[in-house]
Amino acid sequence: MWRPCGVLDDTYEKDIAIIRTRPQWIITGLSLFSLIFLPMMVSGYVLTTINLTAVCIISALGLNVLTGLTGQISLGQGAFMGVGGYSMMVLMNHFGFSFWLALPFSVLNAGFLGLLFGLPSLRIKGFYLAMATLAAQFMIPWAIIYIRPDLTGGTSTVSIQAPSFFGISLTTQSHIYYVIMFFTVLIIFLVRNLARSKIGRAFVAIRDNDLAAEIMGVEIFSYKLLSFFICSLLAGLAGCLWVIWMGAINVDSFTLHESIWYLGMIIVGGLGSIPGTIFGVIFIRALELFAQFLGPLIASYFPDAIGASIKNGISPFIFGLVILLFLVYEPRGLAHRWEITKHFYRRWPFSF
C-alpha cells in the first residue's frame, strides 16, 4: 500500500489502522462533530436533500460491494430497496411491530431475497447476470402490486407511522436525520473495513479473474452469494430509511429507472472506491438539483406546453449525458480525480 513520506508503522496496530495520522484524526473528529450540529444550521429543504443523499449513499455502497468489488452487475438495486421498505411497512402497519423491531427483520428479508436472485450467479456471469437481476427488477414490483394488495396496498401510496426513540416521536426531518446519519456513518465504516478484510480481497479476486481466484482457493460461489447478500442487505436498510424519510411508501419509487441511477452513481464516483461512491451520490444528486433549477429556466423561453415537457425531460437527459461523458473521458470516476488532487497536494511544490 502506498504511504506518504514520514508516516512509519512500527506496530501492527498502526499498520492496520484506518485513520493513521493526527491530522486525519482531527479532520474525522471535526467532521463527525459538525454532522451532529448540521440540522441546527441548515434549512428544512436542504436537510431533506441531505437525508435523501445519505439514504442513497447506503444503497450505493451496497451496490458498490456487489458491482465495484465483486464485479457482478446488478440492475435490481431499486427493487431490493422496495423489498426492505415494504417489509417494514407491512410489519409496522399490519403486525404492530415498532420501527426498531421491524428494522432487522425487513433488512434480513431484503438480504435473503437478494440471495435468491443471486443463485443464478452459480452458472452465469457478466451480462447474463445483469439479465437475471433485471428479471428481479420486474418480478418484485409485480409481486408487490398483485400478490397481496390487501397488505401492500397495491399501486396506492401507504403512509407509515413515525418511529419513536425512548418516547420521543421522530416526526421532523431533523429527528430522522440523526437516525439516517447514524446508519450512514456506521455503514461507511463497515464497508470500508470489509473492503480490506479477507472477504473483500476475495471479492476483488473474483472481480479480476474468477477462474484464477477459484484455482487459488477462493470459493467463488459462496463469496458471490455473500456479496449479493451484503448488497441487498444494504439496499433493504436504505429502503427502510427511505420509508421513514418519506413517511409513506409507493411502488413507483423503486423502478428500473432508480436502479440505473444507482449504477450511474457508482460509475461516476469510481467503481470499488468508498469515497468515490460518496462523491458519486452527492454529484448525481447535485446534478438532479441543477436540472430542477435549469429546467424552469429553459422552459421560460418556450410556450407553456413545450416548457412543461422540457422540465420533465431535462433530468434524465442530463443524467444520461453525464454518465456517457464519464464513461468516455473519465472511466475511473471522481475517486481517481480525488487521488490526483491528494497527490498534487502532498507532493507540492514538486510535480513528480
Add this chain to the structure above:
Amino acid sequence: MLTLQFLTTGILTGGIYALIAVSIVLVYKATRIFNFAVGELLALGGYFCYSLVVWAHFPLWLAIIGAMLMAVIVGALVERLVLRPLLSQPTLTIVMATLALSSLLSGLMLMIWSGYVVTFPRNLLPGKTLIIGDVVMSNELVWAFGIAMVAFAILAYFFNKTKTGLRMRAVSEDHELSMSCGINITLIFAVTWILAVVLGSLSGFLLGNRLGLTPAITPLIALRAFPAVLFGGLESLVGAVVGGLTIGILESLVGGLIDPKYGEITPYIILLLVLIFRPEGLFGLKRIERI
C-alpha cells in the same frame, strides 16, 4: 377454441417481439454489445413515424421511408459518438453506456413529444379485421406480422447473398481475423448499428400503431424481447425469431387463459428459468473460457 384464438394473437404479437429480438442479436453478434437502449431507439423510430404522419401529413408509405432515413442517421450517430469510443471495454462499461443512452433518449423524447400517450390515426393500415372460423385477427397485427416476415426474408437474403452481409457474418465470427482479411470493421460496426436501429424503428411503428407511444411505457414493452433473445440464444438470428414467437405465444396464452396479470410477468419468469437451466439458449454457442 379460445386457446386457438390466443395462440393466433400470440404468434402475431410474437412477430413484433421477433423483430426487436433480431435487432438486438444483430448488434450483439457483430460487436459483442448488448443493446439495453433498444426500447428507446424503437420508441424514437415510432415517434419519427408518428410526427411525419400526424404533424407533416405524409402518406404512410412515405412516412415509413422517412422514419427509416432518420433511423439511419440516429444509428450512425449512436455508433460513432457512443459505442465507438468504448470499443473492447469491459462488460459493465458497455452495459452502462447503453443504459445511459436509454436515459438520454428517453429525456429527449419527453422534451419533444411530452409524456402523454400519442396514438396513430385509426385505420392507418388498409384492410379490416380478419375472421377465419372462430378466430379473430386484427388487421394491425396481421400487417405487423407480415411486415416482420418480409423483413426477415430480406435479412436472410442480405446475409447469404450480399457482400456486406457476408462481411458482417465474418466480423461476428472473429474481429481480428476479419480485419486481417481486409474488412473495414468500423464500417461494418456502423452498418450493423444502422441496420439494427432501422429494424427497431420498424417495430416501433408497428408497436405504436397497435398500443400508442409513450416515452415511459413503450421501452418497457420492448424489454420483453430480452427473454426472447436469451431463449433463442444470443448468437443466433433464427433463435431470435423462434424466441420472439415463443414469448409472444406464451404471454398471450397465459394472459388469456389464466389471468392477464400473469401474462405480464411470464416473459421474465421464462427469462429467469432460461438463465438457470440453459444460459446459452436454444441455438446459442456454449462459451469455453481460458485463463
